[in-house]
Amino acid sequence: MLKRLFCLLLSFLLLSLALAACGSVDPNPEDGSQSPASSQESGQSEPEGSTDPAPATEPATEPAAEPGELIPPEKPAYEKEYAAPEDGSFTICGVPLSEYTQVLYWNGNSDYAKLDFRKVRDGLTDLTTSATGLELTLKVVRNERMFEKKEYEHEILFGTGFVRDGIPETNLKKNYYGVTEDGTVYFSSPSYMLYPYLWQLFLEEFCGVPVGSGERSGGCEIGPCYRELQTLDTAVLEAQGYSKVFDDEFDGEELNLDVWETVSNGPRREGYNAPSQVSVEDGKLILRGQYLTEGEFGEGWYGVMLGLKQRYCRGYFEASIKCSENMGRGYGDFWSAFWIEGPSPYVGEDSQGGIGPGGAELDILELFGDGVTNCIWVSGVEGVEGLSAEVCEIHKIGDNYSEEFHTYAMLWDENYYRIYLDGMLITCTNHAYGTSRVEEQVLITMETANGYVIPTDTVREMQVEYLRIWQR
Secondary structure (H helix, E strand, O other): OHHHHHHHHHHHHHHHHHHHHOOOOOOOOOOOOOOOOOOOOOOOOOOOOOOOOOOOEOOOOOOOOOOOOEOOOOOOOOOOOOOOOOOOOEEEOOEEHHHOEEEEEOOOOHHHOOOOHHHHHHHHHHHHHHHHOOOOEEEEEOOHHHHOOOOOOOEEEEOOOOOOOOOOOOOOOOOEEEEOOOOOEEEEOOOHHHHHHHHHHHHHHHHOOOOOOOOOOOOEEEOOEEEEEOOOOHHHHHHOOOEEEEEEOOOOOOOOOOOEEEOOOEEEOOEEEOHHHEEEEOOEEEEEEEEEOOOEOEOEEEEEEEEEOOOEEOEEEEEEEEOOOOOOOOOOOOEEEEEEEOOOOOOOOOOHHHOOOOOOEEEEEEEOOOOEEEEEEEEOOOOOOOEEEEEEEEOOOOOOOOOOOEEEEEEEOOOOEEEEEOOEEEEEEOOOOOOOOOOEEEEEEEEOOOOOOOOOOOEEEEEEEEEEEEEO
């Protein structure tokens, strides 16, 4: 009896310590769920537009298991039906994997100059070696005439546009891959930077070893198949344990200053930031960029930086935005941006590759007229002086970003930053040393430029239908 009582007391003590380590929890929340910890002081009034009394940061946890992203969603992502052969060999439709050549189509013109080619190239080759022990030849092609001309007997193709028997017609609204009846392997995505991630999914499923685990596959036999990454929607978020903690639909007649603040008012590049450039009209947030002869800080170009007062660490961040028109990168024009910034950006070694107290700059959207760009900025990376960036520029999907509303989003968890355009994954990265662990500020901005060349009667306008934040 005494032994049983001692065990019960010990279990209660361990449970109490575990709860304390995870932060305070409201024992009787009205909705039956736990409230996330907040960076706001207790007693501060609840911001209007928030659906949670204290939205802020997720508690630090061990890295979560990679959620399945393959459709159909009602089936497991990896069914593990691909048992390794007894001889430990790797074959695709009966052909040894060692006889395959990886072919990467890479457009080398200036539109893609910011893409990190080495990261893609090394990602493909290093993942292959770590999972299989094989070193496949990787060929880079830059001529679209090669799309319809088979150059190698056994091919693993990365690129949109390749034409082979059995490969689906190119669809720039999807991320997909597969194996044809004759053994050709193909990967298609509008984002070059996503190819290592798709290759990783392929190796994990068919070779049966999670990449980065330190293990090596015992072989695999791969047959014809097709896989497609599902788009991200509310149902997928809820299935992964996320719930909405903030929602501003901009339904009022003016901006809710209990929730929002203008940031960096005053001189900015060759212009100024000012609160006068923000309004709420017809259910939309409006940010304007223009030349004012009698502006708040004198004559000149005026834009605005708008940020949430509440800081967040991790979660899902989504906004519906119609971007301003823009002449293109380097033309001295305003540009629309949706991004998240750390508390002490790039001061000395504070960023420490993104995981230090300075965090990282997470650019979910920047539109320069020549493509949608997202980027992760950090400092303190070993061997790199100053800032280090991983940039992804999306082209070919369309040029109507200043004519129509699109959704721009980021899922930021313990493992990756995943950036989405209209629910489609376009970037998956943990650039440098991992994802930021600190609370950061969410920003929507009409950025001022250097070297303006647009006429002084030009008015640029960025519109936002909503901003929503989800957390686990």
